[in-house]
Amino acid sequence: MKVIPRRNRFGRKAQPVDYHEALREIAKSMVRLKRPERLLKMITRFITRELGLTHAAILVLEPEKSRYTIFDSKGVKKLPRSLIRLDLDHPIIRWFRMTDKETEADRAYISKNRIQALLRNPQIYKNRPEVHESLVRLQRAMGDYRVDIAIPGHFKEALVGILLLGEKLSRRLFTQTEISFFQTLVHDAAIAVKTSEYHERLIERNLELEERLKEIERLRKKEQETYYEIMKSLAQEVHAKDPYTFGHIHQVERLGVMTAEEMGLDLSGRKKAVLSAGLLLHDVGKIGIPDNILKKPSALDTEEWKVMRTHVEKGVKILEPLTDFKEVTEIVRCHHECYDGSGYPRGLRGDQIPIEARIVSVVDAFHAIVSTRCYREGRSIETALQELQRNAGTQFDPQVVGAFLRAFKKNGRSRKAA
Numbered sequence: 233m234k235v236i237p238r239r240n241r242f243g244r245k246a247q248p249v250d251y252h253e254a255l256r257e258i259a260k261s262m263v264r265l266k267r268p269e270r271l272l273k274m275i276t277r278f279i280t281r282e283l284g285l286t287h288a289a290i291l292v293l294e295p296e297k298s299r300y301t302i303f304d305s306k307g308v309k310k311l312p313r314s315l316i317r318l319d320l321d322h323p324i325i326r327w328f329r330m331t332d333k334e335t336e337a338d339r340a341y342i343s344k345n346r347i348q349a350l351l352r353n354p355q356i357y358k359n360r361p362e363v364h365e366s367l368v369r370l371q372r373a374m375g376d377y378r379v380d381i382a383i384p385g386h387f388k389e390a391l392v393g394i395l396l397l398g399e400k401l402s403r404r405l406f407t408q409t410e411i412s413f414f415q416t417l418v419h420d421a422a423i424a425v426k427t428s429e430y431h432e433r434l435i436e437r438n439l440e441l442e443e444r445l446k447e448i449e450r451l452r453k454k455e456q457e458t459y460y461e462i463m464k465s466l467a468q469e470v471h472a473k474d475p476y477t478f479g480h481i482h483q484v485e486r487l488g489v490m491t492a493e494e495m496g497l498d499l500s501g502r503k504k505a506v507l508s509a510g511l512l513l514h515d516v517g518k519i520g521i522p523d524n525i526l527k528k529p530s531a532l533d534t535e536e537w538k539v540m541r542t543h544v545e546k547g548v549k550i551l552e553p554l555t556d557f558k559e560v561t562e563i564v565r566c567h568h569e570c571y572d573g574s575g576y577p578r579g580l581r582g583d584q585i586p587i588e589a590r591i592v593s594v595v596d597a598f599h600a601i602v603s604t605r606c607y608r609e610g611r612s613i614e615t616a617l618q619e620l621q622r623n624a625g626t627q628f629d630p631q632v633v634g635a636f637l638r639a640f641k642k643n644g645r646s647r648k649a650a
């Protein structure tokens with residue numbers, strides 16, 4: 233890269249500008265700077281200071297207003313920022329948006345001297361008065377803003393901005409090396425501006441998307457909560473059918489939580505809510521069992537038991553739409569599994585059965601034994617506790633039975649407490 237000696241405002245020789253080095257430094261800044269505004273300011277500052285110009289300014293497109301406004305201006309004769317707003321019809325803007333083939337090469341940049349040369353050559357605008365008029369208007373506009381040279385910055389055919397440069401304080405002409413340097417700068421700055429715009433738009437869209445997702449999540453949660461409330465009402469409805477088991481589910485819930493606490497289970501976060509929901513909803517599928525079976529005042533026969541057992545899969549189907557309650561559905565699915573694998577519907581055993589379902593199984597059995605049915609009186613608490621111990625290790629998880637007994641003793645042995 234050619235090194236050009238420069239002169240300061242007094243015309244004395246100063247240090248030469250190494251354009252190659254300058255471009256490398258600015259390229260580094262482009263990577264570093266996230267906001268293109270700082271980059272544009274850096275460019276105008278660098279040009280006016282290092283090349284000793286009367287002024288330098290950058291016009292940037294405001295797409296939503298279809299106009300170009302002066303973004304930054306520096307130098308001893310800098311342009312007033314607030315005053316310069318060029319619409320699409322302005323001669324400087326029109327020039328760089330023109331598609332005239334004869335003057336196409338001059339779309340890369342235009343200088344005051346070049347306009348004069350073009351106007352002196354009638355061949356250029358022969359039979360094309362509009363080109364002549366454009367050149368005259370352009371010359372006047374460049375004079376109004378004391379612009380010596382204008383360099384456009386394009387991005388994918390779109391005119392993103394224009395660098396306007398005043399004359400050198402030394403009155404020397406711009407060299408081709410300098411012009412190439414300006415073109416590279418403006419080209420890279422245009423890319424930086426557009427990339428930043430895309431980035432900002434992307435951030436905005438992401439924020440919008442996040443907001444929408446939050447709203448969807450909020451609505452979904454609300455829907456789930458409503459559905460859960462309906463399920464709870466349904467569960468109560470099932471037990472309300474049998475007056476003697478009315479209130480059963482809430483007692484089962486209380487005893488179940490007590491047992492889990494006695495076992496030292498982790499009930500943090502939503503784990504306690506999952507256990508409570510499992511204890512409350514385990515028999516919700518009974519809503520689909522005919523009354524003549526559900527309320528039969530005598531023991532069920534084999535066929536009736538088959539129907540009664542379907543309350544498990546019916547419960548699962550009812551709860552499946554509750555996507556937030558997958559664990560609850562699993563408890564419902566497993567609450568009639570037995571510790572030794574003899575239960576239903578899948579014959580799971582031991583740890584294959586969720587611990588919450590093993591708790592439901594024990595607590596539910598206890599309450600069923602002590603509750604009065606229409607075909608029999610409820611049995612004593614002692615009988616129920618013995619029954620649990622007798623079946624620990626076969627029907628029930630022995631650890632759960634042990635914890636239940638301890639919790640029950642701690643919290644009172646009265647029938648009322650059950």
Ligand SMILES: [Fe+2]
Nearest residue numbers: 514515567568
């Ligand atoms: Fe059940």
